[in-house]
Amino acid sequence: MDEKKNQYSRRDILRHGVWGACAAGVAGTGAILASKSRGQKYVWQIDPYKCTACGNCATFCVLQESAVKCVHAYAMCGYCDLCTGYYRPEPKELNTAAENQLCPRGAIKRTYVEDPYFEYTIDETKCNGCGKCVMGCTSFGNGSLFLQIRHDRCVGCNECAIAIACPENAIVRVPAEEPYLLKDRR
């Protein structure tokens, strides 16, 4: 009788086996998730060489003020008096009057350096990422102005709205350790 009590029936073995397998599965999944969470994180970023400055970044970002901003690769800039990223086509005069400027928000500051050079800096608090300046700079200038997702603003949506709206598939996942795709002289 005792002998029979100590013996496991096939049903017991099956029952314990199923529980064991479930536990192992849960533990394994947990371990995998834990290891993944310890691995590399990714964030969204704009590939400046694919971007066509279509303007979608300004309107499709879920934030009221887009997380996309214009940035400037100073090493590529010609510091020109007639900057096609700063001035609208055929400006009346080369001065800082609103009617001559391309940026609708006056987000680019132009500063005289020395004859014949001018420096152009972006005021990110005013920039909405419309890309008008980028278009001008890329089409006729050195291409030193370009758009980037600023990670102090980006909320890191799982499904980035501007990535969906981008006609050039220029918005890509990049390692969080290197969250910016910068331009250089190629």
Added chain:
Amino acid sequence: MKLTLDSGLRQNDKCESMNMRQQRLKWVLPGLLIAVGTALFSVWICRYQRFEVTVRLPGADGRPAASVASVGGGPAAGSLQMFDGKPSAIANSWPCFRGADYDGISKENVPLLRQFPEGGPKKLWQIPLGEGYAGATVWKGRVYVIDYDPAKQADAIRCLSLEDGKEIWRYSYPVKIKRNHGMSRTTPAAADGFVVTMGPKCHVCCLNAETGQFIWGMDLVREYGTQEPLWYAGQCPRIENGRAIIAPGGKALMIAVECATGKVVWQTENPDGWQMTHSSILPMNFAGKRMYVYCASGGVVGVDAENGRILWKTDQWKLKTNVPTPVDCGDGKIFFSAGYNKGSMMLQLKQAGGEIVPQVLFTLKANVFGADQQTPVFYQGYIYGVRPDKRLVCMDTNGKILWNSGEANTYGLGPYMVADGKIIVLNDEGVLSFIQAKSDAFDLITQTKVLEGHESWGPMALVSGRLIVRDLTNMVCVDVAQR
């Protein structure tokens, strides 16, 4: 009966006054609502909303009120250095920007290579230059180039041997300039024993083409009130009948200067105050008249070559930063193109009542045809040029695009010309391509890299199969003849 009538009338009056009251009441409520709404809106606007208006006015960049027009003594303050180079015996020439006929076509009967050898065509010589895009001129075995010497801070007019690139003489005059997308960017004109140059700061210099001796010089900014173009002067001078033809803008739209003496033979009035662009003068004939066509900042002008009188002008084509030169397409047709999204335009000159009248035939958007920097070539009835999308295109004179070189064959801002029935194109990185100059299809014959540097934008010169090309800092002569 009367009583009844009176009471009826009173009744009517009562009804009318009630109606009026109701009418008034009908307007009171909405009026009241509007007034309260406006008041609430005003309170909300004034109390809780802030509109920050930034005024953007001229002068916020800190630009100085006026810059110094010109520094240094100009060409007259220059000095001549002699070297041991010897002119080549090759007699043929490429005497100015776009060649002897100002059309970018070599008329020499020299067959060119159909297949570049491995490693590219034979390099005959190479010389380093200051940063720039200035092209070469060839005359009587000599190569002329206007260079900038940053160490000495001087424009340097250099005469080299076509044979081996060795320097024969150099005339330098002091000018302080800084790199601004290169420094020198014009091609000299050489003819009748003279060489005439235009420096980055609008200094015109005339030298003896053989000895390098200074003959005369001009500072256009100082003498004519020329506004120095952005990124320095790009206008290449012309020499015709012993006269240098220059378009200063400012006080004179165009001038003819006797090369031998420096005497101004005629000057064209400039009532509209048009200024100099990067474009060069196109000499052409129409209705038995020799004329000089120039794209100034405010429009285009046709000037009588004899006396400088304005024959016609139009403001239908104007761009301060215009670079390409007008193209003579025959029968009074002139083709204009430019960068900065300007596109292109075909003008037809007509005679009416003894006057010459320009008429616009068509305009094209830049994505159809718009040469940014180099001047298109009109060859055997078709116009060839590179568009802003970097593709080489062939177009007829009605503005119909016949072919483009496609996404796989792009050329950027590099120069192009025609020789031996081939379009010779250099791309931004110094890759040289020969393409069949025909209207039915794009047909790449052969291509190879001939320059190592970047921005190989300087206009080319071709003499007896010797092709002179340059990038930002080097000039190279390669042999492209089929020998």
